[in-house]
Each structure stands twice: as structure tokens, then as C-alpha cells.
Amino acid sequence: MNEPGTVFRESSAEPRTESVPFSHLSLELGHLYMEDFAEGAARLRRHFAAVRPWAEAARAGLGRLPKGRRPRISTCFLVDDYFSRLSTPAELIPPLLEAAAEAGLTIDYLARESGCAVADPDRRDRVELAEAVLDRLVESPPPGSNGFRPPAVRTGWLANGRRTPFQRTSAALDSTGVWQPPSETEARGHSVFLDVELWNGPEDARTWSCAFLASVWQLVRLGLLRDNGAAVLTPTRWQGEEFPAEWDALPPVLQLNPAATPFTAYGTCSVLPSRFLPVEHAVRVILDQVHVAAEALEQVAERSAVEGFTVPAGVVDRTSYVFPPGL
Template sequence: MTEAVFRETSAEPRTESVPLSHLSLELGHLHMEDLREGPDRLRRHFAAVRPWIDAARAAVAVLTGGRTLRLSTCFLIDDYFTRFSTPAELVPMLLSAAGEADLVIDYLARESGCAIAEDVHLAEAVTRRLVESPPPGSNGFRPPVSRTGWLTNGQRTPSLRTSAAMTATRWKPPSETGAVRHSIHMDVELWDDRDDHRTWSCPFLAAVWQLSRLGLLRDDGRPVPQPAPWKGEGFPDDWDDLPALLRLTPSAAPFTAYFTCTVLPTRFLPVEHAVRVILDQIHVDSTALGQIAERSAREGIDIPVQIADRASYVFPPGL
């Protein structure tokens, strides 16, 4: 006789799916020192960005097989490391400069929202999903990322041991895991702790930002952050009063997407290399991954298995 087993449905958290655009196109990720230069700096930025938008559209349109392209745009403001001006003063200036270049910003995000959004400690939650890739021949001597705050894409140069009871370790070059003949080794600082306060690094927050745009962040099964609609009224005077993610265009395509493309100045290239190192070592929610894989299969769109390969970049000259 088979014994029936009953479970409370609330005991099994349901992973909610997210709507998906084909492409999330980031029109800028400027820091406050850039924004201090005022409207002219913003105009130059969007004028430099504009010619590359059509190219990004065309590249993703090939992947959709001729279907109508679902594309949303976003812009990230740094209010985490430094704060300048107010949303009431800055956001209208930003939207006006974009409009002069015939560009529309559908979603506006605050970088501090990559650390904490909707009372969810996003950055902290992502650290619990870090799974370091041990390099070949590693012996466990290296402390884990949870203790050091550093993540690497390979084998570091061994530290010299000078204790009399130990033989000094012979120097060896660092090596990249999975290198193609020659290594490009990188060590990435994810955070630092000073005066009982943790400050997340720019690469780590940017990795959280990519996961958010790719629809891979969940809190107890709930997608986070979720875009808050803008009601067309004025913007607040305090950054903390602005939602972590704001939908500026009511009819915009979904914020989350199969692919992301980010237009950045070349000085951000090392940061985005670090982002790829981080994304390659995050154990993403398997149900969320499965939902996106199933949806893309129904649409006949091939998406890479590796999360980092779903993100692309444009570094226009002179930006």
C-alpha cells in the first residue's frame, strides 16, 4: 500500500519567471565626476553613443530570426561611491541630453541598488553563490574568497615562506585556468572592510548589475529588483528616495533580457574583464536559468550556457 505524502505548498518557494526582452542596452554608466561637468559632458556622451545603437540593434536582430526586436534601454547612475547633486536636478538634465541625441532611456538605476534594493542585500546574497574554480594542482593553501574578498581566474604566484621550519617556495608565474597558450591572470577585489563597514567594489556591483539585467536574481523566488513606475511627477531631492530601478517609459519592453550590451568609455575595460571573471564563478539559481532556457528555446533563440557570454560591450572611440 502506497502512503500518500502531503506538503504545504508554502513550504516549496516558487521561483517566479520574468518577462524578457531580446536585448538590454545600457546607454551609459557614468560616475559623478563625469556628471559634474554638466550638460555639455552628457551631450558629448550621448552624441558619441548614438551611432553605435543601430549596430547593437542589428547584431541582436540576427539572433531573433527576423522577429520584432524587443529592446529596452537603461542608464546607471553612481550614487554608491560618491553623491553629487540631487535626482531632482540631475535626472531631468540626463533625460534632456539623451533626447537631444534622439535617444530614450527606458529604465534608470542607482548603483547603490546593486548593493541593497527593496530591503534585499543583493550583493551579500550573490557572495553566497560564489563558487571558486580551483586551478589545476591547487592544494588548498589559498584562503577562500569569503575570507579574503579576492577572487581570481587561475593560480596566483605562490607566497614565499620564510619560516625556518619550511623550505622557501620557488617562484612560479601565475596562470589562468583554461588559458589559450598564454595566460591573462587576474585577481579581483570584491570588497573591503574598514571600520566595521563593508564597501563593495565597482566590478562586483557591476556583476550584480549584469545578473539583474539578465533576469537571474531572486529573493525567496521573487525577482529583484523590480522596476517601479515613474508617475511623471518631479524627482526627489534625496537619492535614497529614488527607487533602485525606475521605469521611465510606460510602454518600454521588459528590463530583463536574454542579452545585454553596454556602451562604455575604454577606461572601464579592466572593470568589465573583472566582471566576466566574477560571473564565471557564480552559481546562478538553476530554476531561473531553466526558465530562460525554456523560453529562448520556444522562441528559437540560442543563448550561451555561460552567463558571461550573454553580455557584450561597445567601447566607442572618444567617449
């Protein structure tokens, strides 16, 4: 006879969280729009020439590892094939790789931004990555909030504090009709309030914002996303054939360097043009309010502890950026 409170579950009801390999650092060598590529090879050469010293600084900034450990640093590059497709992989990728090599840089992994929205869209079991991250948003309620505003999963807007109160009555009827400023939660002295748009368009045909897709990109690089326990956007080894004429014929993440260390890493560093600074501020606001599966976090903690490599507890603290002047 079963003891009171005993619960039996099928092992298949709780999918195992798949392990992923980890580098110490995922170093992003750039994220360009199609319009940048349209400027030609000279634009690409200027980009990588400007990136190289900062990429070297990011490598050096990893610091010393425990005795006997060698740094594992993989490089990646994100191509925007989500918001526009002015060129094809066959036309775009070869000059991109040539410009990087000319600057003494190797792109280990090439990723498509559309894969951060929907991974493997042609498969019957396609993974709606952006939707999955949206479902994991846990908004941080600011002090004094009354829950009047609908949640971000309905409005498509996520803030890092308290918005200006919405006046529901006319000034003549509202005895408290005094304007109040927005305020950042846990501000240090003065607020830097930010309200981030996550998507626009109808619910059944959303266009995800650059900031939201960049948040998915960071979580993927950190090895913290799963689909029913399975790893997502795992790299596909490139076999050296000609690049296809259609972006959808290319895997979401392509491993170009067979000798590369793992794509996923304990921490990330992105070397980006300064125009991305407000976008990445928004990314940090989003990452601060994403609930990451405990099992994925535990894997990182256990693996890094075995290596004697310190990983910050907060997900957002595992990301870093460089915005070189003139990039």
C-alpha cells in the same frame, strides 16, 4: 503506511521561482560617475553623441528573428549614487534625459547603483543583493591547488587562476624556494591572470567594489536573481512628478518610458567609456564563478526556446560590450 524513503514537504518550504518578462536585448547607454555629471550638460551631450552610432550597431547586431517576431530591445542607464552623491535626482536626471533625447536616444530605465548593493534599504525585509551574490560564489579551483588560501567569501578577493605560491618558510629552509608565476585557468597559450577585489572595509560595513556591483547589475538585467523565489529590482513606473531631492526617495530601478519592452533580457550589451574595460574584465571573472539558481536558468531556456531565439548556455557569454574611442 508510508513506503520507505517517502518524504513529504510543505509546499511553502520551497518558494516558487517568480517569472520575469524578457526583452531580447538590454542595451546600456552609459554608466557615469558623479564627477562626470559635475562637468555639466556639454559633457552629457558629448557622451550620448558618441554612444548613438554604437547603440544603433548593437541593435542591428541582434540579427534576424524567426518570422513574425519583432526585436524587443530596452535601454537603461546606471547612475553611480553608491560611491558619491555630488548631485540630486532633481538636478541630475532632467539634463541627462534631455541630452539623450538630443542625440535621438531614449532611456527606458534609470537605475541606481546603490540598489545593486541593497535593494529597498528602508524596508524591513530589505534585500542584501550584493551579499546574496557573494553567497553564491563557487570558486573554480585551479589545477594543483591545495586549498591553503581562504575562500573569496572570507578574503574578499577572487582570481581566475592560480596565484603566485605563498612562501611559508624562509628561503634557507625551503628547498623549493623558486619563484613561480601566477597562471590563468584554461589559458590559451599565455596567461592573463586577474585577482579581483570584491570589497574592502570591515565585514559589518563593507564597501563593495565597482566590479562586484557591476556583476550584480548584469545578473539583474539578465533576470537571473531572486530573493526567496521573488524577482528583485523590478522597475517602478514613473508617474511624471518632479524628481526628488534625495536619491533614497527614488526607486532602485525607474521605468521612464511607459512603452518600453521588459527591463530584463536574454542578453545584455553595454556601451561604456574605455576606463571601464578593466572593470568589465573583472565582471566576467566574477560571473564565471557565480552559481545561478537552476530554476531561473530553466525559465530563460524554456522561454527563449519557444521564441526560437538562441541564448548561450554560459551566463558570462550572454553579456557584450562596446568601448567607443574617446567616450
